[in-house]
Amino acid sequence: MSEERGADGQWAIEATNLSRRYGRRWALASVSLRIPSGATLLLAGNNGSGKSTLLRALATAIRIDRGEVFIEGMDIRRDRDAIRRKTVLLDHHAYTYEALTAIQNLSVTASILGIPHGRRALMPVLAEAGLGDRADDEVAGFSAGMRKRLSIARLLLRLPRSGGGARPSVVLLDEPYNQLDPEGFRLVDQLLERLKNDGATVVMATHLVDRGAPLCDLGLLLEQGQVAWSGSAGDLPRHSGISQERLF
Amino acid sequence: MSRLAASLRKEMLLQWRTRSQVIAVFVFGATCLLLFSFAIGPNAAALRALAPGFLWLALLLSSTLTLAESFHLEMEERAIEGLLLLPAGDGAVYYAKAIANAIQLSLLGVALIPVMVVLYDAGTTRIPALAGVIVLGAAGLSAPGTLYTAMTSRLRARQTLLPLLLFPLIVPVLLAAVKATSLFILGDPMEQARSWIILLVAFNAIYWSLCGLFFGRVMEE
Numbered sequence: 308m309s310e311e312r313g314a315d316g317q318w319a320i321e322a323t324n325l326s327r328r329y330g331r332r333w334a335l336a337s338v339s340l341r342i343p344s345g346a347t348l349l350l351a352g353n354n355g356s357g358k359s360t361l362l363r364a365l366a367t368a369i370r371i372d373r374g375e376v377f378i379e380g381m382d383i384r385r386d387r388d389a390i391r392r393k394t395v396l397l398d399h400h401a402y403t404y405e406a407l408t409a410i411q412n413l414s415v416t417a418s419i420l421g422i423p424h425g426r427r428a429l430m431p432v433l434a435e436a437g438l439g440d441r442a443d444d445e446v447a448g449f450s451a452g453m454r455k456r457l458s459i460a461r462l463l464l465r466l467p468r469s470g471g472g473a474r475p476s477v478v479l480l481d482e483p484y485n486q487l488d489p490e491g492f493r494l495v496d497q498l499l500e501r502l503k504n505d506g507a508t509v510v511m512a513t514h515l516v517d518r519g520a521p522l523c524d525l526g527l528l529l530e531q532g533q534v535a536w537s538g539s540a541g542d543l544p545r546h547s548g549i550s551q552e553r554l555f
Numbered sequence: 556m557s558r559l560a561a562s563l564r565k566e567m568l569l570q571w572r573t574r575s576q577v578i579a580v581f582v583f584g585a586t587c588l589l590l591f592s593f594a595i596g597p598n599a600a601a602l603r604a605l606a607p608g609f610l611w612l613a614l615l616l617s618s619t620l621t622l623a624e625s626f627h628l629e630m631e632e633r634a635i636e637g638l639l640l641l642p643a644g645d646g647a648v649y650y651a652k653a654i655a656n657a658i659q660l661s662l663l664g665v666a667l668i669p670v671m672v673v674l675y676d677a678g679t680t681r682i683p684a685l686a687g688v689i690v691l692g693a694a695g696l697s698a699p700g701t702l703y704t705a706m707t708s709r710l711r712a713r714q715t716l717l718p719l720l721l722f723p724l725i726v727p728v729l730l731a732a733v734k735a736t737s738l739f740i741l742g743d744p745m746e747q748a749r750s751w752i753i754l755l756v757a758f759n760a761i762y763w764s765l766c767g768l769f770f771g772r773v774m775e776e
Contacts, residue, residue, distance in 0.1 A: 363776075368640060370776065388642065391641065391642050392642040394640075398633070398636075398637075404569060407569070407572060416641065418565075419562060419638065446632075
């Protein structure tokens, strides 16, 4: 993908024959891709096509069964801890504690990251994610959309404007628009713009190709765990031979 | 070290927010002691002689509840995966959880002593020494218990598998803890308690060092 961009710099993500199986089923089968530093990739595909598995593998949340993956030149098997300092994953799961309040959840993450974790430091982050007025409510009472917003707040903690801590240069977003209202959609759009301006490499899996494509440079289509198509993100929904209806 | 402290703070916060569970586990442990006493009947000498064993059985059974609950909270929204993906290191996450479980079990053990004294007439003047044995025994249960609960937390048969895997492993700790407790309650004319405590310390050292090493691997999907 995008040879000219990778030629003069390091590949942020380089995967060769990346494979992962669950039981007998291969969720990813020989996926090879190269993403240049600072690029934004839109990852598309049907349910079960392997998008989440790919993102989780790149984030080191799951191990790979075959192939090689390098994140900013670091081997995903050998340099797991170093890669975790460089990557951040917005997962399907909110990664939150139901029994804690929104601000307590953020405080836990911030204190482990070694960044300021007091109320004063965290309230702006919660407010940015649209949860400023629900800071002291238990997550157990949150809707799916509010949980997603809290996950986004958790991700915002690790971005430069929040100050300090380990700053990731590779951001992996798994269905960031899911469960969100239109205002939440705009929040994700702004997040993407901010990540691009910061020079982060972003991989975003979404079914909302029309919304995501204008914000992304590159596109990649997965089908049954294999790369079915790759190219410019703008071309992705209109790729010849694969109708949008069939894909999404 | 600061990450361990931060993780431990999180564990304590979670335990405080779910403190009703702690009371439920205490009631469970006390109920176990009560039922065991029914099995022996009104034989005061037998009750007193078997009290240390029953105390540790009650603690062991209660530990499966506390360990399972500690990971239930982590698995609801896969919060533990979120922590492991932070640049915190697997070790901080494991040791914080194991220490928190050890503290909870120790407090439970100390709280069950008065119940044991009342039900089994098994009093002792060596309360600090007995509390020390309970802390060491609880630590010896918690280190492998935390690891095995992590291993089984994603499995459907976790409630069955946890005791099946854990109980055989902690036999040396249980044996040493029962023997040391028994010597403190029934008397120690030959001063044997020291050797059992050394055994407890040794197994704790082994469990706490090895389990910390394996935790990262165990949590990998």
